[in-house]
Each structure stands twice: as structure tokens, then as C-alpha cells.
Amino acid sequence: MAGITDIGYCRENFPILSEETNGQKLAYLDTASSAQKPQAVIDKMSEMMSSYYANIHRGLYHFSQMATQEYETVRGKVADFIKAYSVNEVVFTRNTTEAINLVASSWGKANLKSGDEIIISAMEHHANIVPWQLIDGVKIKVVPLMKDGTLDFEAFENMLSDRTKLVSIVHVSNALGTINPVTKIVKKAKAFNGDIMVLVDASQSIVHGGVDVREIGCDFLVFTGHKLYGPTGVGVLWGREQILNDMPPYQGGGDMIENVSFEGTTFKKAPGRFEAGTPAIVEVIGLGAAIDFVRTIGQDNIAAHEKNMLDALMRGLAKIDGLKYYGQSQDKVGIVSFVPEWAHPSDVTMILDKCGVAVRTGHHCCMPLMKTLGIDGTIRASIGLYSNQNDIDSLVSGLKKAKELLS
Ligand SMILES: Cc1ncc(COP(=O)(O)O)c(C=O)c1O
CATH class of the missing domain: 3.90.1150.10 (Aspartate Aminotransferase, domain 1)
Structure with missing residues (x-):
């Protein structure tokens, strides 16, 4: 090729x-808004729908097994693409927005209380502002920018406090193009207090080069499929396995449970507990083709x-x-x-x-x-x-x- x-x-x-x-x-x-799609992605989605489409994780018949296997193979591809430690750390969502809302609704509501602080930056997309504002009583601190559109790192350092619970930061600004020093940000936050969580919004960075969750050292990383030459309707939340398993489910329904009775329900471990209902099967498979395409180039x-x-x-x-x-x-x-x-x-x-x-x-x-x-x-x-x-x-x-x- x-x-x-x-x-x-x-x-x-x-x-x-x-x-x-x-x-x-x-x-x-x-392209920063949404990338165009290569023929390989279009073909893969069309092939799946025309030759072996079926619901996943439910059927014992051949096509359902095939579809399940393809879907789970993509989870592995994503894990490999971002250097995750395990496939269990990859949750499929609808997009970046849903991935951040998932963390805010699940981890946020379970771990944050009135007066706790979240640090974001002045260059965040609404998707990394509004979900945090939906949590009652949490204080949002905003790192200002320098004249050239870079982060004021000193201001960030000074913002860290005993109340800081989360730093949620964009890797690459969709409006300015600035690349933020996320590895340095994680190191600084963790050195201040090892319990501070760091979420990285990799919606733009995932497209322009490698994203390595081990190197960055964050706890959550999110991105959206349609900017990565994949289809709309699929995104990714990566989180450390233990953290995900400690988080309560975000939505309830089919496929995310172990056992349901009228008295109560037990839930699957991550990632299953966060994928309620029939997921975007065809889109996930399209994302897999997009990752293959990008890796080949x-x-x-x-x-x-x-x-x-x-x-x-x-x-x-x-x-x-x-x-x-x-x-x-x-x-x-x-x-x-x-x-x-x-x-x-x-x-x-x-x-x-x-x-x-x-x-x-x-x-x-x-x-x-x-x-x-x-x-x-x-x-x-x-x-x-x-x-x-x-x-x-x-x-x-x-x-x-x-x-x-x-x-
Ligand atoms: C940096 C950044 N974060 C979040 C988003 C939201 O992505 P989506 O609308 O696919 O959820 C975008 C999309 O423009 C973005 O560029």
C-alpha cells in the first residue's frame, strides 16, 4: 500500500x-469538525449490514456470533491503538460528549460533594464544561491562557488545592490548535495529590498522531469516532479498569446486567456495565476499519x-x-x-x-x-x-x- x-x-x-x-x-x-470517510470504512459498514448483520452478545446463531466477535475485536483494536493495559478499559459510547457525561454522571456523582473543585482550562469545548456544571455544588476553576493561546501552566499549579478532585483537560484545542502538555499536567496533579483524577479530552489529538494512555498517565481519556475518519454515533471512554469497576452504572437496561429480579439487579464488570441496550454495532465496526486505515497510512x-x-x-x-x-x-x-x-x-x-x-x-x-x-x-x-x-x-x-x- x-x-x-x-x-x-x-x-x-x-x-x-x-x-x-x-x-x-x-x-x-x-476536518476538525468531522473528518471525511475513506472507502474502507464505507465498505466495511456496508459489508456488515449486507452479509452478517445481527444483534450482539445475545444470539447463539452464527451471524450473531460473528457480529459479536467483530465488535469485540474492535475493542481490542482501540485498546491497542491507545496503548491501554486491557480491553476491559475500553467503553464504547456515542461520542466524546457522552463519554464525558458518563464520567460526570457516574464517577462524579459518586465521588464529588459540595465544595469540591474541578480544574478545566479556558480552551475547553462545551462537552468538557457543561457536564461538570450539572453536578450540584462543585466548583469549577478555569486555567487562563497566555497571549499565544497556550495554557498558563503556573496558574494551573497555583490552582491545585486540597479540594481539587479532578483535572479535566483538552489535549488539543479544537478552536486554537494548541497542543497541551498533558503528561506534564498529569504529573503535576498527581505529585500534588495522588488521589486527584485526570481526564484527557483527546477528540482532536487522536487524529493527528499517537495517543498513549500509559505515557500520559491519566485516569480517563475520551475521543469520538467521526473525527478519526470513522462514522458518527460511536465514541470511546478509556478508564483504568479498577476505577471503572468501582463506578456505578450510568444507564440501566439490557446487556449491562449479571442478574435481574424485581427485587434488584447485579451488574457486569466494566466495560459491559456501561454499555446498556443495543450498542452502535455497525458504527463500532466502522471505527475498527478507520483505525486500520489510519494505521496503514x-x-x-x-x-x-x-x-x-x-x-x-x-x-x-x-x-x-x-x-x-x-x-x-x-x-x-x-x-x-x-x-x-x-x-x-x-x-x-x-x-x-x-x-x-x-x-x-x-x-x-x-x-x-x-x-x-x-x-x-x-x-x-x-x-x-x-x-x-x-x-x-x-x-x-x-x-x-x-x-x-x-x-
Ligand atoms: C476538543 C473537543 N472535545 C469534544 C468534542 C465533542 O465531540 P462530539 O460532538 O463528537 O461529542 C469536540 C468536537 O468538536 C472537540 O473538538
Whole structure:
């Protein structure tokens, strides 16, 4: 199989990339929102549904056994992909949002009491803010940012207190592209108090290179399948096995039980106790195909290609005057947020759409971050493993056109 350096090969795997939009060739620069899907994922899901689909963990017949085996094989693939200690540490959820809500509802409600503190950062996605706000009486402390969009580490250190129970932090900011030093954050928190739990939101980092839960040293890590070139409807909660087994179930129903009577119920150990009801079988199997695809291309190759594309994107954008950038960390992925000084971002994005360029405009589910930055939102161009120079050229020429028309 050819590698990432053969971009033509890579792009050919994504059927949507040869589509037109508004009569123009699609330049897809919104991968941070959701990645496009390779043929291998589409084929795998279609093959499963057309040739051996059945419910899992329930049937003794052949197709049910096959489906169960495939589903559980993906659990193993995920465990291997993030270097988990055991497959029992991998819980399938609907997405990152559900994974964080699971931890908040289960671990949070069992372990947090009024006055306890959770530390998050100013660059969190709503998915890592709102679930914690739903726990009564818990105090949320927010680590501020430096001017370049990096975390104020000293402020973080000073925030740790005897009441700190959890640090819940994004690995890579979806709005700024900043890579946070999560290993250092975990070390600092655990050195302060070994009982502090750390959750890492790896929704963006999982896509751009390797994520290694052993190296990071966290207690929970979450990500979503659709950003990893997989389907929507599937996400992952990774947690240390003992912690998961000590957590009460989050939802009750079929498949998560050991024994049910009208008097009471006993529950499976993790991960089963957190997967109530029929799960997203086809989507989980699609996620497995996405992981295979990414591994075949090679995560180091993907990271190197995206770095080149980020440099090319910055060179291209430098040709347009009057763009203000947000998130200028030295350590960042291919996510570039900017605001034109000469027009409203939404008007610019509408013109870009007419030019075939798909970028996201708005608060990127980071309203508190936007408030901190003193803006309503940004235009965000984000890179995936299939991005190429043509995509960047289309963006730059679209921006030139927008500037001519709007300024
Ligand atoms: C950093 C981050 N966290 C959480 C999420 C939420 O992901 P999902 O909507 O798939 O639950 C996203 C999605 O944009 C994200 O980028």
C-alpha cells in the first residue's frame, strides 16, 4: 500500500473529495469538525449490514456470533491503538460528549460533594464544561491562557488545592490548535495529590498522531469516532479498569446486567456495565476499519504531512492582508483560527462556500473561550490527512475574492 506521501493515493480513498459543491471542486478544510470517510470504512459498514448483520452478545446463531466477535475485536483494536493495559478499559459510547457525561454522571456523582473543585482550562469545548456544571455544588476553576493561546501552566499549579478532585483537560484545542502538555499536567496533579483524577479530552489529538494512555498517565481519556475518519454515533471512554469497576452504572437496561429480579439487579464488570441496550454495532465496526486505515497510512506519516500542510496554509494565508490569528502556539496541529479585519467572518465563509471551500465559522462550541478572546467567533481552517496544496490555494483565492467584494 502506498504511504501518505502519495497524496493522490490517499485522496482517492475518500470518494467525497472528488465531488463538486456549488459547481466547484470541493476543498474540504473542516476536518476538525468531522473528518471525511475513506472507502474502507464505507465498505466495511456496508459489508456488515449486507452479509452478517445481527444483534450482539445475545444470539447463539452464527451471524450473531460473528457480529459479536467483530465488535469485540474492535475493542481490542482501540485498546491497542491507545496503548491501554486491557480491553476491559475500553467503553464504547456515542461520542466524546457522552463519554464525558458518563464520567460526570457516574464517577462524579459518586465521588464529588459540595465544595469540591474541578480544574478545566479556558480552551475547553462545551462537552468538557457543561457536564461538570450539572453536578450540584462543585466548583469549577478555569486555567487562563497566555497571549499565544497556550495554557498558563503556573496558574494551573497555583490552582491545585486540597479540594481539587479532578483535572479535566483538552489535549488539543479544537478552536486554537494548541497542543497541551498533558503528561506534564498529569504529573503535576498527581505529585500534588495522588488521589486527584485526570481526564484527557483527546477528540482532536487522536487524529493527528499517537495517543498513549500509559505515557500520559491519566485516569480517563475520551475521543469520538467521526473525527478519526470513522462514522458518527460511536465514541470511546478509556478508564483504568479498577476505577471503572468501582463506578456505578450510568444507564440501566439490557446487556449491562449479571442478574435481574424485581427485587434488584447485579451488574457486569466494566466495560459491559456501561454499555446498556443495543450498542452502535455497525458504527463500532466502522471505527475498527478507520483505525486500520489510519494505521496503514502510519500516524507518524500523517503528523508529518499535516505539519507540511500547516506550514503551506500559513504561507498561503500570509498573502491576505488584515487577518488576525488566534492560537499561535509553537506546539500546534493543523487548525488555524482567524478573523478578517475587513468583513464579518460569516459573510466571508459564505463567499468561500461559493468557491467550493468548506471551513467552519463561529464559536466552535467554545463560547467561553471566544468571550475570553473578546470575539464572537473565528473562521477556522483545519487539515486532515487528505488535505493538499489545491485545498489551500482554493482557500487563498476565495479569501482574495471575498476581500475584493467585501472591503
Ligand atoms: C476538543 C473537543 N472535545 C469534544 C468534542 C465533542 O465531540 P462530539 O460532538 O463528537 O461529542 C469536540 C468536537 O468538536 C472537540 O473538538
